[in-house]
Amino acid sequence: MKAMSSSRLAVALYCALLLTGTCRPERVAAEPPTSSPTERNDSIRVVLKYLWPVVASAEKEQNIGRVYYRAVCSPDDRIDTFPLTFPKIDVQPPAKGGTVLSRIQSMFRRDREVMVTEDSAGMVRVRIGEPAETILHTRISRLPLDADSQYNVISALGAIESAPAVQSVMGKLKIHVADRVANYQVLPPRAELPHLPTEIVDATLDQALDMVARTWQGIVFFGACDPPATYEVFFVDSPYFAGKRL
Numbered sequence: 001m002k003a004m005s006s007s008r009l010a011v012a013l014y015c016a017l018l019l020t021g022t023c024r025p026e027r028v029a030a031e032p033p034t035s036s037p038t039e040r041n042d043s044i045r046v047v048l049k050y051l052w053p054v055v056a057s058a059e060k061e062q063n064i065g066r067v068y069y070r071a072v073c074s075p076d077d078r079i080d081t082f083p084l085t086f087p088k089i090d091v092q093p094p095a096k097g098g099t100v101l102s103r104i105q106s107m108f109r110r111d112r113e114v115m116v117t118e119d120s121a122g123m124v125r126v127r128i129g130e131p132a133e134t135i136l137h138t139r140i141s142r143l144p145l146d147a148d149s150q151y152n153v154i155s156a157l158g159a160i161e162s163a164p165a166v167q168s169v170m171g172k173l174k175i176h177v178a179d180r181v182a183n184y185q186v187l188p189p190r191a192e193l194p195h196l197p198t199e200i201v202d203a204t205l206d207q208a209l210d211m212v213a214r215t216w217q218g219i220v221f222f223g224a225c226d227p228p229a230t231y232e233v234f235f236v237d238s239p240y241f242a243g244k245r246l
Contacts, residue, residue, distance in 0.1 A: 043086040044221075048236060050094055050107050051126075055219060058100045064122075065104075065219040066210065070129030071232075073225035084223045084232050087128050089114060100124060123210060131224035135231060136206035138169045143200040143208075150195045151187050153216045153235055160200070160208045161233070175229045209233065 047067075055065050071084035095106040101118040104126065108114035115127045140163045149159035160166070169175075187193060194215050200208055213220045218237030224230065 047086075047089065047091055048219075050091055051104065051219070052236065054094050054100060054103045054107075055124075063217050064213045065124045065126065066213060067126045067219060067221045068128065068131050068133065069221070069223045070131040071223040071225040071230075073228060073230055084225055084230060086223070087113075089128055123213070131222065132226055132229065132231075133206070133222075133224070134173060135166070135169055135175060135224075136204065136209075136222065138166050138205045140165050140200055140203050140205065140208060142202075145196055145199060147189045148186060150198065151189050151193055152184065153212060153218075153237070154184050155186070156196055156212055156215075157209075157233060157235065160205065160212070163200075163205075166205055173229060175231060177231060 051065070051067075055063050057063075069087055071087060073084065089108065090111040092107055092110060094103040097103075098106070101116065101124055104124055105116045108116060108126070113129050116124065117127075118124045140160070143159065143163045145156070145159055149155045170177075189195070194217070196211060196215055200211065203211070209220045209222065212235065216235070216237050218235055221232075221234050221236070223232050
C-alpha cells in the first residue's frame, strides 16, 4: 500500500456496493458547511446510485464520464481538513430505454441547474451549476510520466496536478486545495493493464482528466467553490463509493 498526501489536489478513489432494490425519486439536500464528510458522501452517493449503472452498462467506449459541480465552500478556518459540500440537485431514476446521453439527461430532467452533454468522442459531461473552470483550461505542454503514474489512477491524477503549468496558474489564481491522504495499492507495470502513455503532450488540464477517465473507464469528478477559491478532483471506476452501498 502507498500513502500519498497532497496539499494541492484532492484526489480520492472511492468504492461502494452495487445498487440493489427499488429506485425512487430522491432529492439531494445541500448540506450546510458544518456538515460531516459522511453526509457529504451520502449526497454524492445518491447521484452515483443512478449514474453509475447507466455508465457501466454502456459500450466500452462510452462507459466514461465527467461531472463538474459548483460546491459549497467550507468555513475559512476549516478548509485544510474539510471536503467541499456537494450541491443541492433533484435526481430521478434514469429512463429504461434510449442512449446513454438521453438516460443520463432523464436523471436530471427536473433540475434546471444541471446540463448534460456529449462530445464527439462519446464523453458525457454533467455540469451542476457553474463551477469556476479557469484552472481546467491550463495547457500542459509536456509532462513525462513515470511507471507509477502511468499505471495507477491516483498517482496519475497527482502527477497531472503537479505539472509546472498547473502549479503556476494555481499560484497566480490563489487556488487552494484541502489536504487529502489516499491509501491505495500500487500496481506494477504490465502490458495488459490500462495505462497512460509515457508522457502527456499539448493538453489542457481538462483534457488530461479526460484521458484518466478514458484510460481507467470511469467517472472523474471536478468540484469548485469560491471564496476561498478551492477545488477537488476524485475518480470513481466501480459500483462502490466510500465503502457503502450506493
